[in-house]
Amino acid sequence: MGSCRRSGTGGPSPRVTRTARPSRRPDVAVPLSRALVAEGLGTFALVFFGPGAAVVQAQTGALGHLGVAAVFGLTVTAVIAALAPISGAHINPAATFALTLAGKFPRARVLPYVAAQLLGAVLAAFVLLALFGLKGGLGVTVPAGSVAQAFVLELVLTFFLLLVALRSGLPWVVGGVVALGAAMGGPITGASMNPARSFGPALASGLWTAHWLYWAAPLLGAVLAVAANHVLSPTEPVEPRPHLAQEFQPEGEPT
Template sequence: MKTLLRHCLLAEVLGTAVLMLFGTGAAVVEEQTHALGHGGVAAAFGLVVLVLIQSLGHVSGAHVNPAVTLGFWAAGRFPGRRVLPYVAAQLAGAFAGSALVRLIATPGSTLGATLPAHDVAQAFGIELFLTFWLMLVILRVTSSFYEQGLLVGLTISATVWLEALVGGPLSGASMNPARSLAPALLSGHLTAAWLYVVAPAAGALLAVVTNRLLDLRPSPEA
């Protein structure tokens, strides 16, 4: 039975808010206490993604990311009429989560905003590739041929963890426009905010094209 849209949107609002609470919340805790380290913050993002997939995936798909929703739509796996409502729900959840994180943050905190460590071009390239690889992994492991329950959540969360661990110091490893826009706007740290929208969207679409190429079958005559 198809899940009602209102149930899906509630799951996306809740899921994205929880992503911000534990993901960017970990960044704020590290900012204040230095108790987690960069590896701990990366682990927090990976673990919360696993929890969200296993708890909300059967309701809304646990996209919690406009780039993922865009990718699923472009791949023909998600109805176009639900794209904008999903994105709106994800943004609402991200802002709600960031507002709660702000309650524990000190004055001047970035609230876990993603900022380029060096130049914008480098950060754009990194975000493009990280989102490309994340979306490609998602498309591959959620196909009917490969999907194997818990292994799907483990693979996707491990990908987020790995990418946050390696790419985080350079670009913030956002891979998610909602995750970047909410803390940037609430904290006022808007440096190159556009790239955290454009690069993930482009990366997700590139993953869709690559996934189709990987699925090409040779002709009988070949």
């Protein structure tokens, strides 16, 4: 690079100058303060619209169970599409944990990201409390069956959500998996798949029944998703995938 080579006709070949492309990784290129604002706003939106839809359903019956699931999925899709270029749009401590285990996110930013996610969730839950009171329990996640049943269901739902996010990350795909999980598991566990989503409404409502499982199960699901993704792709992704929501492009990689 930068040298002058002779061509087959004896003349000098054109000088080729290459410039390094700036990194597109949100965790590298974007200041931490901006990334934290994006994570806080994204998680605020998730809790405001998702559990908010559950509250509206409890109050009016207008949405139905599948309608609430659709609101969750559409919210995640919109948030990822809007905020992934800034922060990666984790909006979920389990997603941040999974990306860190997979070596795709810097460890130094884990605690600030989780703090921003929890803050956004708490603020949204208290806004819902101010608007609706405790109708619908603010969409708090509480097991309808046994704790063991809820734990396994949350683990499996989170596992598939994060596996899909690690391998695809496209906004509509991740949002679709969230809607699918909410449709299937919502009546049993609330289909949290996200400790921040459970923490905000629990704090605002004061309902902490079996709250620990909404941390333990998603985090364990994250570990299993990373392990499964490594088995499926031990070195590189199957193919280049632009505009990923939750997997960052390696620094300096051409687009």
